[in-house]
Amino acid sequence: xxxxxxxxxxxxxxxxxxxxxxxxxxxxxxxxxxxxxxxxxxxxxxxxxxxxxxxxxxxxxxxxxxxxxxxxxxxxxxxxxxxxxxxxxxxxxxxxxxxxxxxxxxxxxxxxxxxxxxxxxxxxxxxxxxxxxxxxxxxxxxxxxxxxxxxxxxxxxxxxxxxxxxxxxxxxxxxxx
Amino acid sequence: xxxxxxxxxxxxxxxxxxxxxxxxxxxxxxxxxxxxxxxxxxxxxxxxxxxxxxxxxxxxxxxxxxxxxxxxxxxxxxxxxxxxxxxxxxxxxxxxxxxxxxxxxxxxxxxxxxxxxxxxxxxxxxxxxxxxxxxxxxxxxxxxxxxxxxxxxxxxxxxxxxxxxxxxxxxxxxxxxxxxxxxxxxxxxxxxxxxxxxxxxxxxxxxxxxxxxxxxxxxxxxxxxxxxxxxxxxxxxxxxxxxxxxxxxxxxxxxxxxxxxxxxxxxxxxxxxxxxxxxxxxxxxxxxxxxxxxxxxxxxxxxxxxxxxxxxxxxxxxxxxxxxxxxxxxxxxxxxxxxxxxxxxxxxxxxxxxxxxxxxxxxxxxxxxxxxxxxxxxxxxxxxxxxxxxxxxxxxxxxxxxxxxxxxxxxxxxxxxxxxxxxxxxxxxxxxxxxxxxxxxxxxxxxxxx
Numbered sequence: 001x002x003x004x005x006x007x008x009x010x011x012x013x014x015x016x017x018x019x020x021x022x023x024x025x026x027x028x029x030x031x032x033x034x035x036x037x038x039x040x041x042x043x044x045x046x047x048x049x050x051x052x053x054x055x056x057x058x059x060x061x062x063x064x065x066x067x068x069x070x071x072x073x074x075x076x077x078x079x080x081x082x083x084x085x086x087x088x089x090x091x092x093x094x095x096x097x098x099x100x101x102x103x104x105x106x107x108x109x110x111x112x113x114x115x116x117x118x119x120x121x122x123x124x125x126x127x128x129x130x131x132x133x134x135x136x137x138x139x140x141x142x143x144x145x146x147x148x149x150x151x152x153x154x155x156x157x158x159x160x161x162x163x164x165x166x167x168x169x170x171x172x173x174x175x176x177x
Numbered sequence: 178x179x180x181x182x183x184x185x186x187x188x189x190x191x192x193x194x195x196x197x198x199x200x201x202x203x204x205x206x207x208x209x210x211x212x213x214x215x216x217x218x219x220x221x222x223x224x225x226x227x228x229x230x231x232x233x234x235x236x237x238x239x240x241x242x243x244x245x246x247x248x249x250x251x252x253x254x255x256x257x258x259x260x261x262x263x264x265x266x267x268x269x270x271x272x273x274x275x276x277x278x279x280x281x282x283x284x285x286x287x288x289x290x291x292x293x294x295x296x297x298x299x300x301x302x303x304x305x306x307x308x309x310x311x312x313x314x315x316x317x318x319x320x321x322x323x324x325x326x327x328x329x330x331x332x333x334x335x336x337x338x339x340x341x342x343x344x345x346x347x348x349x350x351x352x353x354x355x356x357x358x359x360x361x362x363x364x365x366x367x368x369x370x371x372x373x374x375x376x377x378x379x380x381x382x383x384x385x386x387x388x389x390x391x392x393x394x395x396x397x398x399x400x401x402x403x404x405x406x407x408x409x410x411x412x413x414x415x416x417x418x419x420x421x422x423x424x425x426x427x428x429x430x431x432x433x434x435x436x437x438x439x440x441x442x443x444x445x446x447x448x449x450x451x452x453x454x455x456x457x458x459x460x461x462x463x464x465x466x467x468x469x470x471x472x473x474x475x476x477x478x479x480x481x482x483x484x485x486x487x488x489x490x491x492x493x494x495x496x497x498x499x500x501x502x503x504x505x506x507x508x509x510x511x512x513x514x515x516x517x518x519x520x521x522x523x524x525x526x527x528x529x530x531x532x533x534x535x536x537x538x539x540x541x542x543x544x545x546x547x548x549x550x551x552x553x554x555x556x557x558x559x560x561x562x563x564x565x566x567x568x569x570x571x572x573x574x575x576x577x578x579x580x581x582x583x584x585x586x587x588x589x590x591x592x593x594x595x596x597x598x599x600x601x602x603x604x605x606x607x608x609x610x611x612x613x614x615x616x617x618x619x620x621x622x623x624x625x626x627x
Contacts, residue, residue: 028313035314035445061312061447 022072023172025062027140029147030078030166032060038149039163043082043091045153054150057104062170064143070173071137076111078166079126082159084117089155091117093125095166096148099139104148110136117157124164140170209252209294211623214604215591216564217577219549221246221540226553229340230536231479231492232420235406236350238413247600247625252294255622260293298605299618314447317381319374328376334364334392336557338495338531343402350407357399358426360531364392371439381446388439391459396431396500396529398471400424411483418481420492428471428500431529432463436510457512462505462527469504475531486543491536498531532556545569558582564589571595575604585609587616593625600625 033039038055047053080093094109111129131137139145151161213225220227228234264270273285309320321328338360345354371387373379381387404422411417436459464471475498481490505527510518534556540549545568553560564577577589591604602623607616 022307024307024309026309026311028311028316031313031315032447035448061314 025140025168025170025172027060027062027168027170028166029060029076029168030163033058033147033149033163033166041149041151041161042159043151043153043161044158045087045089045091045155047153053152054105054148057101057146057148059101060145060147062140062142062145065141065172069141071134071141071170072173073169073171074131074137074140075169076127076129076131076166077169079124079164080113081162081164082115082117082123082125083162084119084121084123084157084159086119086159087155087157088118089116089153089157091115091154091157091159091161092152093161093163094150094152096150097136097139098146098148099142099144101146104146105150109150117159137170140168141172209621209623210250211252211591211602211604211621212247212250212566212573212575212593212625214606214621215575215577215589215593215602216549216566216604217562217579217587217589217606218560219562219564219577220536220538220551220553221547221549226536227490227492227538227551230477230494230534230553231481231490231538232404232406232422232477233418233479233481233490233492235347235352235404235420236408236418237481237483237488237490247627249626250602251624251626253622253624254294255296255620256293259296260288295619295621297617298620299616312447315445317446318378320378321375325376325378328372329365329367330372330376332364332366334362336362336364336532337555338534345402350405352402352404352406352422354402354404355399356402356424357397358531359397360395360529362392362394364390366390368437368439381442383442383444383446386439386441386456388437388456390435390437392433392435394431394433394529396428396433396471398426398428398430398500400426400475404477406479415484416482418483420477420479420481422477424475424477424495424498426471426473426475426498426500426531428464428473428502428529430464430466430468431471431500431502432461433527433529434459434461436460455512457510457516459510460521461508461510461518464502464505464527468502471500471502471529473498473500475499486541488538488540488542490538494534495531496533498533500529500531502527502529558584573602579606591621595625595627598627600627 030039033055036056036058038058041053041055043053044051076095082091082093084091092112092114094112096104096107096109098104098107110131111127113125113127115123115125117123149163213219261267264273267273306323308322308324311318338358340356340358343354343356345352345356347353366389367375368386368388368390370385371389374381374387402422402424404420406418406420408416408418436457438455438457440455476496477492477494478496479490479492481488503526505525506523507521507525508518509521510516532555534554536551536553538549538551540547542548546565548565550561550563560582561580562577563579564575566573566575571594573593573595575589575591575593579587579589581587587607587609589604589606591602593600593602602625604621605618606621607618609616
């Protein structure tokens, strides 16, 4: 986490000098998940009692900017592979973000990806999602964002959802703080 | 955490702002005389910097050095109107309210450093410049684009040596007085790793120290002074003047710190819960007021030659001005997660040195025409002004060019109208920001009493 200091120095240089330009942040959310081995999640349908359908909430280091900053764009780009072991049905991969760790899964997902799966096949589902809600966009101004993933299955299926990429592109207008 | 980040960003930004690009410009253009601004900042005769840095000018008669100068100049701060228009509710403006989350100390500092006395006729264009940050659990890269030019490769900062008061009395050219003196110096030098990260977009590396060297000094005191200034040959129209002053510097107090601030990355760039983990190592030296006084000797010398329409001068200040502080305490300080300091030595002797300043000036006045040039160096690079004035009956037109401490060329032009003992002057000067070669234009206005 010590590299945060470098972020701050760079942010300052940008704040002092970038005039009317934008600050574009490319956050590799996947790296934070894979670092904690939380990029893979088994799914089973119907879900037996006691089997988790979520990953433990993970921490993503974000921007740490003042709330007066104007967030122009928050966009998620990535891909998830559904490695289906058995059965035919559909799988939904939902991604949650929150500013509080214990409420990550209490709200609605920020976005979700669904795919139809067949026995023994791997289905790749790329996604490219713009976040429209201004309040949700503001969340990424915080220095820490918590992320969670839930996978739900429809039909008698089992397999593994493997996230292969998840990047957040956050564009801040010229007023950084 | 947000407040920590914000505080850090603002703090570093203030340091850059206070020590960086705007400072030389502010120092150069801290002038309220529209006439002088119209001539590119040129100092003439006993005005401006000439009398401050050349002791011979104490003897040069004002008449001989007048060059059409007024007795008194009163600035008309039209820029304040513009400022109040831009900030109509200053008392409740969040940017100026330190209790507000919208408080912007960079804007406040910029306003103080560049007092809104002048009217901004043409804004210097600020280029649109995106900056990109790539952040991963174990990756960090910054592309500042054109803004990277702002990241200083060399040491930068602010420093100055001033004489806030200089009372005294004289007789037949000799003068005895006591001047107050103040020396301040703040410097920052980015380390190679940090410089490469910011300026060259080099990705952050593991187990690497990213740091900057810091240096700050402030010293003040007073100096009993004996001096002489007089014409050694010629008359008031044609004469050669010399001046000198010997100072016995008495140091009341000083403080100095030198060290390093920064941080080192670990095995993983973004790991753990501690968001900011700075490292600092400094050696601080100080002699508080009340300790044994510092002492030192230094001198100013100057010469001026006035020959009809021509005037040439050269002056040097604070020659050999080394202050010895016999009762200094030295403390070392370390910060890494938590801070502590320990005394290194006490009651030891240390020395500080005032920067040597010099000025050279040339003026040529014939009829209604005045031309001049000056070079001023106060220890942080030379500032050059070249300008002139042509008086046409009630009117005057002026022009000039200046090269500032950043070696940027700026232009001044303007004019004035005079009714008997009262005149109105308007001066325009150009200014640039660090990211653009296009210039903005500022207008200064002042009343002159002749």
